[in-house]
Amino acid sequence: RIRTRIEQAISPVQVISAQQLRENGNVDIDQVLREQPAFAPTIGQTTSPALQESHGASTIDMRGLGQNRSLVLVNGQRATPNGFRNSVDINTIPSALIERVEYLTGGAAAVYGADAVAGVTNFILRDNFEGGDITFTGSVAEEGDAESYTIGGTFGRNFLDDRLNLTGHVSYTERGKLERADRDWAAVEVDDTGNPRLNIAQPAGGIFTINCTGFATGAALNACNARRFNLTSLGGPPSNNAIAFREDGTVTVPPLSTNQSRFGAFINPSERVNVALFGKFTISPMFELYGRYQDAAIMSESQNVPVAVSVGFPLATPVLIRRDNPYLTPALLAVFNPVFNRNLDGTPGGTDAVLMTVSRTLTELGPRIDETERTMTQTVFGLRGELGGGVRYDIVRIDGENTEVVTRFNAGLAARVPQAANARLVNGVAQCVDTSNGCVPANLFGPNSLSPEAAAWIAADPFNFNTRVREQSVASATFSGDTIGLFEAPGGPIGWAIGIERRKEFASTDFGPPAKLGLTLHAAGPRLAQAVNYSLDEMFAEIKVPLLADLPFIRTLEVEGAYRLTDHSQAGDYDTSKVGFNWAINDSFRIRGSQQTIVRGANPGELFNLINFPALPTTTLDPCADVAAPQATLAICDAAGAPAPGYSPNILNAITPQGGDPNILPETGETTTFGFVLAPRALPGLSIIVDRYDITLDNAISGVSAVERLNFCYNIFRDLDSPICKSISRDPVTGLITQIITNDTNIALFEVGGYDISINYNARMPRGLPGDRVTIGYTANIVDSFKRQLNPLAPVVDCAGFFGSQATSCSESGLGARAVPEYRHILNLAWTGGPLTLRGTWRNMGQTDNLTPNAFRVQHLDIYDLFDLGVSYRFNDALRGSLTVSNVFDTDPPLMGSQQAYANTFPNQYDIIGRRFTMNLTYRFR
Numbered sequence: 001r002i003r004t005r006i007e008q009a010i011s012p013v014q015v016i017s018a019q020q021l022r023e024n025g026n027v028d029i030d031q032v033l034r035e036q037p038a039f040a041p042t043i044g045q046t047t048s049p050a051l052q053e054s055h056g057a058s059t060i061d062m063r064g065l066g067q068n069r070s071l072v073l074v075n076g077q078r079a080t081p082n083g084f085r086n087s088v089d090i091n092t093i094p095s096a097l098i099e100r101v102e103y104l105t106g107g108a109a110a111v112y113g114a115d116a117v118a119g120v121t122n123f124i125l126r127d128n129f130e131g132g133d134i135t136f137t138g139s140v141a142e143e144g145d146a147e148s149y150t151i152g153g154t155f156g157r158n159f160l161d162d163r164l165n166l167t168g169h170v171s172y173t174e175r176g177k178l179e180r181a182d183r184d185w186a187a188v189e190v191d192d193t194g195n196p197r198l199n200i201a202q203p204a205g206g207i208f209t210i211n212c213t214g215f216a217t218g219a220a221l222n223a224c225n226a227r228r229f230n231l232t233s234l235g236g237p238p239s240n241n242a243i244a245f246r247e248d249g250t251v252t253v254p255p256l257s258t259n260q261s262r263f264g265a266f267i268n269p270s271e272r273v274n275v276a277l278f279g280k281f282t283i284s285p286m287f288e289l290y291g292r293y294q295d296a297a298i299m300s301e302s303q304n305v306p307v308a309v310s311v312g313f314p315l316a317t318p319v320l321i322r323r324d325n326p327y328l329t330p331a332l333l334a335v336f337n338p339v340f341n342r343n344l345d346g347t348p349g350g351t352d353a354v355l356m357t358v359s360r361t362l363t364e365l366g367p368r369i370d371e372t373e374r375t376m377t378q379t380v381f382g383l384r385g386e387l388g389g390g391v392r393y394d395i396v397r398i399d400g401e402n403t404e405v406v407t408r409f410n411a412g413l414a415a416r417v418p419q420a421a422n423a424r425l426v427n428g429v430a431q432c433v434d435t436s437n438g439c440v441p442a443n444l445f446g447p448n449s450l451s452p453e454a455a456a457w458i459a460a461d462p463f464n465f466n467t468r469v470r471e472q473s474v475a476s477a478t479f480s481g482d483t484i485g486l487f488e489a490p491g492g493p494i495g496w497a498i499g500i501e502r503r504k505e506f507a508s509t510d511f512g513p514p515a516k517l518g519l520t521l522h523a524a525g526p527r528l529a530q531a532v533n534y535s536l537d538e539m540f541a542e543i544k545v546p547l548l549a550d551l552p553f554i555r556t557l558e559v560e561g562a563y564r565l566t567d568h569s570q571a572g573d574y575d576t577s578k579v580g581f582n583w584a585i586n587d588s589f590r591i592r593g594s595q596q597t598i599v600r601g602a603n604p605g606e607l608f609n610l611i612n613f614p615a616l617p618t619t620t621l622d623p624c625a626d627v628a629a630p631q632a633t634l635a636i637c638d639a640a641g642a643p644a645p646g647y648s649p650n651i652l653n654a655i656t657p658q659g660g661d662p663n664i665l666p667e668t669g670e671t672t673t674f675g676f677v678l679a680p681r682a683l684p685g686l687s688i689i690v691d692r693y694d695i696t697l698d699n700a701i702s703g704v705s706a707v708e709r710l711n712f713c714y715n716i717f718r719d720l721d722s723p724i725c726k727s728i729s730r731d732p733v734t735g736l737i738t739q740i741i742t743n744d745t746n747i748a749l750f751e752v753g754g755y756d757i758s759i760n761y762n763a764r765m766p767r768g769l770p771g772d773r774v775t776i777g778y779t780a781n782i783v784d785s786f787k788r789q790l791n792p793l794a795p796v797v798d799c800a801g802f803f804g805s806q807a808t809s810c811s812e813s814g815l816g817a818r819a820v821p822e823y824r825h826i827l828n829l830a831w832t833g834g835p836l837t838l839r840g841t842w843r844n845m846g847q848t849d850n851l852t853p854n855a856f857r858v859q860h861l862d863i864y865d866l867f868d869l870g871v872s873y874r875f876n877d878a879l880r881g882s883l884t885v886s887n888v889f890d891t892d893p894p895l896m897g898s899q900q901a902y903a904n905t906f907p908n909q910y911d912i913i914g915r916r917f918t919m920n921l922t923y924r925f926r
Contacts, residue, residue, distance in 0.1 A: 001111070001480050001497035002544050002560075010560050010580040010592050011106040012673060012691045012756055014038070014779065018099050020828075022920045023839060023870055023882050027137060027150045027173050029090050029098070030058035033121070035843055037781030037824040038105045038756065040064035041909040055372035055406055056270050056300025057082055057089035062105060062118035063695065063752050064786060064820065066702075068603055069117035071108070075125055075292070080378045080400025080472055084507045084605030086115050089402070090123075092296035092376040094274035096135045096152030097169045099124045105756065106693055107596050107671030110562040110578040111542065113503075114600035117671070118695065127278035127292065129156025129167040131926035139918040142890065146267055146913045147176040152274070160281075167278040177301075178267035178913065185892055186903040186912070187262060192857035204447040205245025206309075206360030207254045210339055211318040233334045243335060249446040251335065263305045263367040264903060266912050270300035285386050292380040302370040307412045307521035308361040319421040319444070320346045322353045326423055326430040327443035358421070362412060364450035365459045368522060369409040376402045391481035398474040408465035412521035413514065416458045417442070464512030466527075470604075476501035480542075491546025491556055498541045506533040507604040532608040536601075540564040555584040560594070571601030571666050580673075588681050593674035598697065600667050606660045606701050606744045620707055622737055623714045625649035636718040640725070643735040656706050656742045665746050669697035675756075689758040694785075700750040704790055706740040716793060724791075748792050753785035754800075757825075771833035780825035802851040803861060803899065803906075818906050819861060821846035835874035839884075842867055845910075850899065858897045866891055866911055882920045890915040 016032065024032050033039045042061035062070040067087035072079045074093060082089040101123055108116040138149035152171025158164065180186040210229075228239035234251045236243075244254045275295040282288045321328070321336065322344055328336065336354060343350030382396035420442035422433045432439035442454035450458070478499035488494070508531035514520050516527050541563050548557040562578040580594030601607075623629060624637035627645040634645065675691030704712075704724070713725040720726070727741040759778040765771040786799040803819035823846035830839045845864040850856060870884035893910030901907070 001478055001499070002495040002542050003480075004495075004544070008582070008590075009104075010558075010582045010594050011104050011108065012675065012689070012693075013102055013104050014758065016101040016103075021095060021098055021101070022135070022137065022922065023872060023884060024918075027095060027139065027148045027175060028058050029093065029095050029101070029123075030060055033060055033101070033103075035826055036103070037779055037826065038062060038103065038119070041818055041906070042067055055302055055370060055374070055404065056091075056268050056298065057087070057374070058091050059083065059087040060090065060121055062103070062121070063693075065118040065695065065697075065750070065752060068606070068701075069115065069600070071112055071116040071120045073112070073120060073122040074294075074378075075127065076122060077380060077396065077398055078472065078474055078503075079123075080376055080402055081470055082374065082376065082402040082404065084468075084470065084509075084603065084608075086603040086605075089298075089374065089376070091173075091270075091272055091298055092274070092294070092402075093123050093125075094152060094169060094171045094276060094296075095137075095150060095173075096171050097125045097154060097274075097276055099126045106594060106673040106691070107598070107695060108578075109598050109600065109671070110564045110576040110596050111540070113501075113536075113538070113564070114566070114576065114598070115603075117598050117600055117669075117697070125276065125278075126154060126169075127167055128165050128280060129154055129278075130158055130165070131156065131924065133922060133924040135920070135922045137918065137920045139916055141178075141913050142915040142917070143182065145176065145182050146178040146916065149174060156278075163282045165278075165280045169274070169276040171274045173270075173272045173274070175267065175270045177265060177269040177303075179262075179303075180264040180266055180903050181262045183266070183912065183914070185895060186266070186905070189900065189904055190895075190897065192897040203244060203359075204361050204363040205247065205249070205449075206358050206444055206446075207242055207244045208445075209242040209357045209359075211355045211357040228338065229335050230338050231335055234331060245446045247447050249449075251332070263303070263363075265303035265367075266903065266907060268300055268302050270298060272296060272298040286388075287383065287385045290380075290382050290384065292378070294376070294378045296374075296376045298372075298374040298376075300372045300374070302372070304368045304370075306361055306363050306365050307368055307410065309358050309414075309417050309521065318355045319358050319418045320353055321356055322422065322424060322433075324352075324424050326425045326441070327445055327449070329445075332445060358417075358444055360444060362450070362455070362458065362521070364448060364452075364455040365410045365412055366455075368411060370465065371407045371409070371462075372404060373407075374402065374404045376400070389481065389486075390484050391479060393477070393479045395477045396475070398472075400472050402470040404468040404470075406465040406467075407462050408515070408520075408522070409462045410459045411463070411465075411514065412458050413460045413519055414521050415519065416460065417444075417521070420454055420458060460514075463514045465515050466509055466511045469506070469508045471504075471506040473504045474501065489545050489547060491549035491558065494546070495544040496542065499539070501536075501538045501540070503536045503538070504533065505535070505604060506531070507608070508532070530608065532604050534568065534570045534604075534607070536569070537567040538564055553585050555586050556582070557584070558582040562596075566599075566601070568601040568666075570607055574599040574601065574666060588679055590677045591675070592677065592691075594672070596671045598667070598669040598671060598695075600701070602660065602664045602666070602701055602744075604660070606664055607662060608660045620651045620654075620710070621649040622651050623649075623710055630715075632718055633714050636714055636720065636725075640714075640720060640728075641730050641732065641735045647736075651737050654706075654737050654739055656740050658703070659743050661743050661745060664701060664744060665699055667697050667700045667746070669695065669700070669750075671695045683761075685760075685762040687758070687760050689756075691756045692754075693756065694753040695751070697750040699746045699748070701744055702747045702750065702788075703742055703744055704747065706742055708790060709740055709742065712790065712794065747788070747790045748794070749787060749789035749796065751785055751787040752783070754781060754783040756781055765831075771831050773832045775828070775830040775832075777828040778825065780823065783820060783822050786820045797851070799851060801846075801848055803848045803896075804851040818901065818909050819845075819848040821848050837872040839870040839872065840868065841870075856897060856899050858895070858899050861894045864891070864894065864910065878924050880922045880924075882918075884918040884920075886916050886918065887911050887914055 040061045042059050059067040060070050061067050068085040072088040079088045103121040105119040108120045112120055132155040134153045136151045140147040150173035154169045156167035229243050232238045240253055242254045244252050246252050277293040280290045339354045340351045342353040344352045378400035380398050384394040386392050419434050419439050421444050423430050423441035430441040432441050440454045440457040443449040480497035482493040482495045484493045510529040511527045544560045546558045548554045560580040565575045567573050576597050576599050578596040582592045584590040624642035625647050672694045673691055678688040709724050729739040731738050757780040761776040783800045787796050789796045799820040801822040825844045827842040843866040847863050848861045850859045867888045868886045872882040874880050893905040895904045
């Protein structure tokens with residue numbers, strides 16, 4: 001808040017211009033930021049099922065420390081979050097209105113608040129416009145898909161002798177779908193053996209087993225388990241406890257699985273409308289009224305694999321199959337005949353029906369689809385001016401609200417499956433035994449056996465899955481200035497800023513009846529409606545003292561300090577501080593550094609139990625199934641009620657509730673930066689900037705994945721009374737895992753360190769060579785430390801230079817998978833001659849190794865390079881255009897085998913679209 005030129009800042013600051021944004025061609029700004037080495041892959045347009053709760057939102061993650069530690073500002077003021085973890089959907093910021101993007105990567109918790117642990121991204125919007133412009137950007141992949149475009153207009157005018165300015169903006173953006181089936185390398189997920197990966201355990205044709213659990217005990221249970229199907233007539237074994245159907249409809253013996261990759265989507269389609277209004281009225285130098293209104297309406301669609309009826313699923317109800325079921329062919333009747341042990345009404349003791357458990361993916365229902373409507377509004381009203389003596393003030397009130405309504409399609413009602421499967425013939429027509437609610441009989445025997453009518457009845461009508469509301473209000477008053485005319489330090493006047501801020505946070509979630517009561521086939525329940533709120537009262541101060549100036553080897557020497565005192569209504573009182581120095585040895589060389597303390601209280605999602613129930617990946621393994629496990633592990637497994645080793649290790653259909661913990665503690669730590677800026681006077685236009693950064697968090701708030709919890713419980717802690725083990729639940733009868741709670745907790749350590757390098761050169765072309773100017777921009781990041789330690793007894797895992805799967809996650813949340821290359825860079829080259837500019841970009845991601853050596857086929861990822869080419873042309877003073885070819889060589893992402901996050905790779909990190917073309921046109925008038 002002390003006015004400082006960016007090139008003289010103590011903390012590292014980078015700038016992306018509006019021209020760079022337009023020429024890049026991405027309609028989603030998060031894609032542009034992710035290409036910058038300081039940003040890590042996070043939720044965005046390439047959203048995988050594991051991240052589907054984002055529902056099309058695009059967020060940012062600086063340094064890989066998580067979206068909850070990356071503060072987003074608009075014109076220097078907090079943007080309204082959409083997520084419960086204080087993440088901001090930056091789709092709500094209209095790209096055509098952005099003048100530039102500034103991002104500070106050295107941490108700024110003491111200056112801007114605890115959310116700025118990793119840094120701050122500030123979107124500067126054009127809020128004082130005279131005239132108008134219309135901008136169009138369109139992009140399409142070489143294959144003709146992944147199309148997107150945006151068109152926007154900005155108009156402004158001055159009134160009352162230029163004392164009043166009104167500026168308005170409206171834009172429309174549409175993003176097309178890209179399905180996994182559209183890319184050969186992603187259409188079918190494969191494992192390390194090259195075989196289709198089992199991402200859905202239940203085949204479309206179904207696996208049928210006799211149901212005993214819950215209906216028999218003791219000798220009766222043994223008798224039930226002894227009953228077998230007879231597959232002799234179909235060429236199978238004479239006695240088997242389960243049967244399955246192949247894709248061609250023939251009967252076989254399990255295990256059998258099918259791959260549902262074809263139903264997945266890479267890019268979720270969306271539409272959005274952005275509206276913004278700005279006003280500024282200067283009454284006098286002492287009083288200037290200003291305001292901003294932003295409105296964003298976003299409609300997005302998320303697609304996932306079809307729902308399934310599952311063995312062990314909490315909502316799965318056994319299916320009664322009667323002897324007179326119209327879908328039992330003579331061949332199937334011969335198979336089922338030995339197991340009929342019930343009466344037609346399902347009571348034991350007869351020979352006319354059997355109670356069965358079915359594992360079947362209901363592909364006939366089609367993919368599960370969420371349609372999300374998200375609206376964001378933010379209003380800003382402020383008064384600012386100069387009080388005299390160089391003192392400036394800014395008093396502002398900011399109110400924002402984000403509402404998200406999700407409508408779910410094809411989730412299916414669990415109770416309708418057994419009702420529809422319990423069918424009989426009535427006057428030669430198939431009919432449900434229970435005809436209530438318009439029941440349509442269903443044939444479960446074989447793939448694609450459900451009629452469209454039966455599938456539609458089981459799918460039921462679309463319903464409101466949930467409604468989320470996120471509100472934030474900020475009131476602040478800031479005063480700043482310097483000591484000119486009063487007193488000065490030896491190097492000049494002292495700059496200062498002080499202020500107070502009150503921030504209120506509110507979050508609520510509610511669910512439609514099917515989701516709230518746990519009636520659907522998709523997810524367990526019940527889910528609880530919740531509303532949470534808290535407030536923060538803060539005081540802050542900054543000071544910059546020029547200690548020395550105009551001395552040998554000291555052009556200037558400044559020290560800078562900041563302090564923030566916070567009263568968090570839930571987390572208590574805490575403070576953060578910053579101290580830094582800026583030493584200009586001469587006009588060409590400057591050394592800078594800072595150290596900041598971090599204390600961050602939990603946000604709504606971390607503090608309160610806002611739960612969802614994502615499905616556990618079917619590649620997750622139960623360590624208790626391993627017959628070669630250490631004896632100590634087997635002992636704790638036995639005490640936990642696990643079956644004897646040797647059963648299938650795949651954990652199927654367990655749920656993993658996520659959310660916060662009301663007892664969570666604030667995280668603490670510190671951020672250190674140290675570097676230099678070289679701008680030699682002998683080479684005008686050249687600047688070389690190198691900064692070292694280190695961020696350490698103790699007691700960090702983070703997630704511990706289900707895989708990590710299993711390992712810690714059974715292989716490290718081996719203590720059923722530990723919180724980790726208590727988060728794992730097993731079925732009291734079968735001993736199989738049914739739930740693993742993955743709520744946030746305070747982990748032991750999070751540490752990130754490395755170097756930022758920036759080299760820029762802008763110069764006229766030498767005489768005799770064509771063209772006017774050449775521009776070179778190189779930005780790189782070297783990561784030499786990316787450490788996680790989940791608790792004091794756990795090993796410290798350093799992911800720098802490695803990639804990890806769900807079992808060895810290198811993501812901040814512990815719930816994802818990504819690579820952490822030690823080196824990344826982006827190099828931009830531009831040549832300008834008159835109205836013509838030619839551009840080239842080289843994006844590089846360094847090599848990484850598998851964090852788990854010798855355990856998987858993919859042990860190494862090579863250097864990953866992408867190249868872009870572009871041309872811009874200024875037709876006249878009003879019209880400009882550009883054409884860009886991204887990923888010129890159509891480079892595919894690396895394929896990961898069993899280590900993949902989704903679709904054989906890390907889709908949030910590597911380019912999954914391929915070669916694509918972008919056009920931009922801008923028409924300006926005055």
